[in-house]
Amino acid sequence: MSEEHKNLTFYEKLSEKIESKSLKFILFTTLAVLIGGLVEIPPFFLMGSVQKIESVKPYNALELAGRDAYQQEGCFYCHTQVIRPFKWETDRWDRNREYGPEPFSKAGEFVYEHPFLWGSKRTGPDLSHEASLNNNASWHRAHLMNPRETTPGSVMPAYPWLFESKLDAAEVKSHMRALQTVGVPYTQTDMDAADELVKGKTQGDALIAYILKLGRDTMVVK
Numbered sequence: 001m002s003e004e005h006k007n008l009t010f011y012e013k014l015s016e017k018i019e020s021k022s023l024k025f026i027l028f029t030t031l032a033v034l035i036g037g038l039v040e041i042p043p044f045f046l047m048g049s050v051q052k053i054e055s056v057k058p059y060n061a062l063e064l065a066g067r068d069a070y071q072q073e074g075c076f077y078c079h080t081q082v083i084r085p086f087k088w089e090t091d092r093w094d095r096n097r098e099y100g101p102e103p104f105s106k107a108g109e110f111v112y113e114h115p116f117l118w119g120s121k122r123t124g125p126d127l128s129h130e131a132s133l134n135n136n137a138s139w140h141r142a143h144l145m146n147p148r149e150t151t152p153g154s155v156m157p158a159y160p161w162l163f164e165s166k167l168d169a170a171e172v173k174s175h176m177r178a179l180q181t182v183g184v185p186y187t188q189t190d191m192d193a194a195d196e197l198v199k200g201k202t203q204g205d206a207l208i209a210y211i212l213k214l215g216r217d218t219m220v221v222k
């Protein structure tokens with residue numbers, strides 16, 4: 001045994017032994033992934049379909065346009081929309097005690113989300129209960145125009161141009177029709193309401209309507 005080999009740790013020797021045999025290595029890693037898949041995937045299908053929450057309704061035309069702005073600007077790179085079932089999270093995101101005995105995110109809240117905007121990085125606070133935590137539209141406007149104005153030291157970017165960019169009702173309606181094809185139950189009345197809702201509004205106004213919709217439908221105490 002060479003002098004160099006003797007200095008290796010147990011795990012280094014083990015990995016040298018396994019990783020140098022590529023066929024066996026491929027075989028065993030495939031086996032490990034298959035076992036992992038068997039443990040995780042079939043129970044997922046056995047759990048049945050997602051439980052519906054009656055109070056959860058699709059976004060109206062203005063809120064939907066706001067959701068588009070949220071996607072366009074990549075807000076989800078810094079914000080999540082998932083409250084996990086841990087006490088330290090539910091205490092923080094349901095501090096007004098408005099969400100009943102289970103104040104965390106549930107699958108039924110997301111049935112009309114195409115695609116999901118859960119996010120994974122929590123640079124900024126979670127926004128799922130913004131309707132409860134801060135429903136002051138003019139605060140949100142000032143914050144989006146310049147976060148440093150309302151929140152000194154904030155690292156969030158400013159989005160002033162959203163308040164100059166006018167909405168186009170036809171575009172929003174075609175998005176609604178596209179969502180209909182994947183099962184979002186928009187009615188003709190919802191579509192007809194679009195013109196009135198987005199008239200004269202900017203992407204910024206829509207974004208605020210969207211932020212204030214987040215967490216509104218699942219509030220138990222309104």
Ligand code: HEC
Nearest residue numbers: 073074075078123124125133134147151154155156157159
């Ligand atoms: C670079 C990361 C980053 C991006 C991108 C970002 N934010 Fe933020 N956001 C933050 C941070 C950090 C805070 C906390 C400080 C503050 O309030 O400004 C915050 C705070 C907020 C708040 C206040 C939440 C509360 O309850 O206090 C809202 C609402 C918000 N952001 C919405 C948005 C929207 C909408 C977008 C996209 C247009 C966006 N953010 C993009 C980092 C980000």
